[in-house]
Amino acid sequence: MxxxxxxxxxxxxxxxxxxxxxxxxxxxxxxxxxxxxxxxxxxxxxxxxxxxxxxxxxxxxxxxxxxxxxELADKIARDAERAKGPFSMEYVEEALQEVYDPEIPVSIVELGLVYRVEEVILDDGRRRIEIDMTMTAPGCGMGDVLTGDAKKATEAVPGVDEAEVQLVFSPPWGAHMMSDAVKLELGLL
CATH class of the missing domain: 2.30.30.40 (SH3 Domains)
Known part of the structure; x- marks a missing residue:
């Protein structure tokens, strides 16, 4: 809806x-x-x-x-099924696609807010996913909320032991970072 x-x-x-x-x-x-x-x-x-x-x-x-x-019921069922198999970074990427900006009905990935997603195996064998992301504007009050959403979504992926999400502003975000599909949807193409 x-x-x-x-x-x-x-x-x-x-x-x-x-x-x-x-x-x-x-x-x-x-x-x-x-x-x-x-x-x-x-x-x-x-x-x-x-x-x-x-x-x-x-x-x-x-x-x-x-x-x-x-979407939430499907995610719960999907995560339960995925927990039976091996870890995949594809699952992390899909989880981040399901984090939406509450003002614009677009995922943070499609908005171009996610700069880096990397798997790190820690010395104790645990898996940490490190994410660098930004906001559309440095003063955006939703920064903590969206980084928290990204962390929560990533840590819900079977096989992820922890997620570390860092808010960065370099390079600065610009509308050119949005996917073409989003630009088209928002009338920017």
Whole structure:
């Protein structure tokens, strides 16, 4: 349900949220009215009665009167199946493709925010994935949120013991770093 706004509905219970674009963690209270404006990557972007945008984790779908997002349910099933086989960097890349900017319905990979993804085998045999990524603007308040999302998505990949995500600003991000598909979708081609 990407991009289709729902009706304003009261929350059935308290749930954690993150303000967009500031990235501040807040708690939305039971009874607060919200409208789902975007559902991507297993999370929801909602608009409150006061017009604020908030991001709500897909695991809190019930508070919004929604089902667990299909993307999230599919990911849980896929990860369970992958856990039976060998590790693959392809799984890490797919996980990062499922991390979306809450304001623009585009993955951080397609936006060109991910600069480096590297597998490192530690001395104790554990696997760490190191990621360098950036934001569209140095002052973006969603930096901690999106790097946290990338870390969480990567650490959920079977065979990954830890992820280290570093926010970098060199080279500076530019619209030329977006995939052609995203440029076309956003009317930049």
């Amino acid at each position: 990407s991009g289709i706004a729902s009706a304003m509905r009261p929350l059935s219970r308290d749930c954690d949220a993150v303000t967009v674009p500031n990235g501040e963690k807040v708690v939305l209270s039971e009874g607060d009215k919200v409208r789902v404006v975007q559902e991507l990557g297993g999370s929801f972007t909602v608009k409150t009665d006061y017009g604020n945008l908030m991001r709500v984790d897909g695991m809190d779908a019930d508070a919004l009167g929604r089902e667990l997002p299909k």
